[in-house]
Amino acid sequence: MSKYVLKRLLISIITLIAIIFVLFIMLDLMPGSPFNDEKLSEAQKAILLAKYGLDKPFYVRFGKYLVNVLKGDLGVSYTINKNKAIAEMIAQPLKLSIKVGIQAMVIGSIIGLIFGIIAALNHNTWIDSLFSVVSIVGVSVPSYVFALLLALFIGYKLNLVPILYNASDPGRSLILPTIALSMFPIANISRFTRSEMIDVLNSEYILLVQAKGIKEKSMIIHHALRNTMIPIVTVMGPLLVNLLTGSMVVEKVFAIPGIGQIMSQAITNNDYNVVIACAFVYSALYIIMMLIVDILYGIIDPRIRVAKGDS
Amino acid sequence: MDEERTVIDPANVSDKDFVFVQQGVKIMDETYASVSYMKDVWNHFRKNRGAVIGLVVICLIIIMAIIGPMISGYRYDEIILTNQSLPPRIPLLEKLGIFNGSERGRNVYFERGLNDVYYWFGSDTNGRDLFTRIWMGTRVSLFIALVAVVIDIVVGMSYGLISGYFGGKVDMVMQRFAEILNGVPTLVVVTLLGLVLPQGIPSIIFTLMITGWIGMSRIARAEVLKLKENEYILASRTLGAKDFAIIFKDIMPNIFGQLIIMSMFSVPNAIFTEAFLSFVGLGIQPPQTSLGSLISDGYKSLTIHPHMIMSSIIVLALLMLSFNMLADGIRDAFDPNQKKG
Numbered sequence: 104m105s106k107y108v109l110k111r112l113l114i115s116i117i118t119l120i121a122i123i124f125v126l127f128i129m130l131d132l133m134p135g136s137p138f139n140d141e142k143l144s145e146a147q148k149a150i151l152l153a154k155y156g157l158d159k160p161f162y163v164r165f166g167k168y169l170v171n172v173l174k175g176d177l178g179v180s181y182t183i184n185k186n187k188a189i190a191e192m193i194a195q196p197l198k199l200s201i202k203v204g205i206q207a208m209v210i211g212s213i214i215g216l217i218f219g220i221i222a223a224l225n226h227n228t229w230i231d232s233l234f235s236v237v238s239i240v241g242v243s244v245p246s247y248v249f250a251l252l253l254a255l256f257i258g259y260k261l262n263l264v265p266i267l268y269n270a271s272d273p274g275r276s277l278i279l280p281t282i283a284l285s286m287f288p289i290a291n292i293s294r295f296t297r298s299e300m301i302d303v304l305n306s307e308y309i310l311l312v313q314a315k316g317i318k319e320k321s322m323i324i325h326h327a328l329r330n331t332m333i334p335i336v337t338v339m340g341p342l343l344v345n346l347l348t349g350s351m352v353v354e355k356v357f358a359i360p361g362i363g364q365i366m367s368q369a370i371t372n373n374d375y376n377v378v379i380a381c382a383f384v385y386s387a388l389y390i391i392m393m394l395i396v397d398i399l400y401g402i403i404d405p406r407i408r409v410a411k412g413d414s
Numbered sequence: 415m416d417e418e419r420t421v422i423d424p425a426n427v428s429d430k431d432f433v434f435v436q437q438g439v440k441i442m443d444e445t446y447a448s449v450s451y452m453k454d455v456w457n458h459f460r461k462n463r464g465a466v467i468g469l470v471v472i473c474l475i476i477i478m479a480i481i482g483p484m485i486s487g488y489r490y491d492e493i494i495l496t497n498q499s500l501p502p503r504i505p506l507l508e509k510l511g512i513f514n515g516s517e518r519g520r521n522v523y524f525e526r527g528l529n530d531v532y533y534w535f536g537s538d539t540n541g542r543d544l545f546t547r548i549w550m551g552t553r554v555s556l557f558i559a560l561v562a563v564v565i566d567i568v569v570g571m572s573y574g575l576i577s578g579y580f581g582g583k584v585d586m587v588m589q590r591f592a593e594i595l596n597g598v599p600t601l602v603v604v605t606l607l608g609l610v611l612p613q614g615i616p617s618i619i620f621t622l623m624i625t626g627w628i629g630m631s632r633i634a635r636a637e638v639l640k641l642k643e644n645e646y647i648l649a650s651r652t653l654g655a656k657d658f659a660i661i662f663k664d665i666m667p668n669i670f671g672q673l674i675i676m677s678m679f680s681v682p683n684a685i686f687t688e689a690f691l692s693f694v695g696l697g698i699q700p701p702q703t704s705l706g707s708l709i710s711d712g713y714k715s716l717t718i719h720p721h722m723i724m725s726s727i728i729v730l731a732l733l734m735l736s737f738n739m740l741a742d743g744i745r746d747a748f749d750p751n752q753k754k755g
Binding site for chain 1 (some may be wrong): 680
């Protein structure tokens with residue numbers, strides 16, 4: 104087991120370093136410099152470039168950045184928020200983004216599980232078909248379409264909750280974004296739960312449980328659901344990733360001051376360091392999530408850990 | 415036992431003891447018409463209502479994308495400044511009181527003296543016809559989807575085939591590379607490429623090329639691993655076939671069908687990526703348009719003129735929904751034993 108975890112960890116770290124490297128190359132190719140002020144003379148520009156170390160060769164800057172990142176120092180912002188440490192700048196927004204993401208994931212998982220169980224218990228009835236339609240809509244339609252529709256109908260027409268993020272009332276402001284983001288997890292988990300549950304309910308040990316005369320409720324909770332849960336962990340990884348992409352657009356729709364907004368702000372202002380930092384944070388989140396999911400697989404299914412650990 | 419047996423004396427048996435059966439009945443073997451593989455697939459597909467609806471909707475959208483811009487009477491980039499932000503108005507339907515060009519109870523068309531002007535889906539803030547623009551945008555989305563499928567198959571399949579066939583060190587290196595590439599969130603790749611490359615369709619296609627093929631290569635690799643131990647591959651090698659001939663002539667035709675089916679799933683993904691890029695502002699630039707950029711434009715006047723965003727949202731949602739249902743249907747039709755998700 105430890106060999107398997109160690110190997111996963113190593114791959115994650117290599118991936119992260121590779122990402123930082125690629126980010127650096129890409130940002131190097133980017134048009135424009137952070138000091139595009141026409142009032143600056145050439146000499147002044149040179150001084151500014153030297154001050155931030157931008158005149159050094161590529162590999163020197165990369166090496167320096169890599170060391171700093173490992174120390175937790177993401178550098179300073181050039182334009183949006185001059186000379187402020189980025190780590191400090193994105194701490195608050197990151198918390199907000201993660202909060203929305205976790206809310207959406209938890210709500211999505213719970214509702215998805217309930218939907219899936221209901222659909223499986225009513226297999227091949229109209230209830231099942233209804234849930235199938237709901238889930239395929241949820242899987243297909245992008246989260247920002249839901250976000251826009253929710254903003255328009257519930258936020259604007261019915262005027263129940265604020266359309267745009269209101270810092271003085273974060274609880275109510277986050278209702279719509281959470282719903283919009285949870286659509287995909289709901290649809291996906293309910294689809295998966297349904298098909299797993301149908302398999303489990305047709306198995307022989309469930310027949311035995313029924314023969315023993317255990318009540319249906321306790322049969323579902325203690326016997327069927329437990330075995331259904333195992334494969335569901337496998338869809339968690341892709342779901343979390345999808346949440347990440349969705350959150351950036353949903354943040355834009357509802358004007359949530361999350362990390363997505365900082366990133367798009369930095370993009371328009373050519374603030375290299377901030378763009379790198381945001382992309383790095385996104386990548387790090389992603390890699391950590393994938394690592395956790397991979398390790399979970401290993402714990403749940405011994406076949407995976409043996410096969411992957413030995414090869 | 416033997417004592418109890420009735421013994422029939424052959425001398426007492428007469429013709430009356432026998433009865434003719436099946437007299438007047440034509441006796442023949444019952445055979446069913448043989449069903450070809452494709453017909454079997456089609457029969458399975460037809461029974462899947464969602465998939466058929468998906469196919470019909472996709473066909474309708476494709477037809478509209480082709481003829482839509484021609485029948486509207488406007489050009490997609492034609493700016494008429496006097497006709498800004500008009501709500502939808504459709505002939506005939508307006509008599510029923512819907513789509514009659516009114517917004518918040520006031521008929522905007524009559525107020526501006528545009529009695530004979532019709533914008534079926536309304537017009538945008540620059541006075542361009544949204545009907546024409548939506549179908550032009552759909553063209554872009556469909557084109558990108560098509561290219562995505564081709565890329566997915568060509569790049570993903572070749573990568574998977576080579577990696578799976580050669581195995582050993584080649585496989586190890588190629589799989590590690592794919593794993594690391596897969597470790598980079600698509601969001602980051604897409605955003606950064608959108609920044610570095612000039613904005614437009616070629617860049618979006620390039621972005622899809624970098625990120626889209628990994629899933630496909632895994633499927634191709636798994637299939638090759640199954641096939642390459644077969645005797646006919648050994649026979650081919652014994653006869654002196656080169657590695658690449660074996661890969662592309664002997665193995666590829668056997669997995670091609672399955673890969674095409676799987677590639678259907680990359681269509682909604684490609685449409686979404688384009689819409690995402692354009693919505694964030696890194697995609698198609700005006701006056702060119704796409705569904706994503708129309709949604710992005712409409713979003714700016716979401717609360718004042720909701721009609722601007724509704725039509726593009728509906729087309730995008732329908733398109734993605736239909737492609738998903740179609741892909742599901744095709745997969746189930748080709749492989750009915752597979753567990754339905």
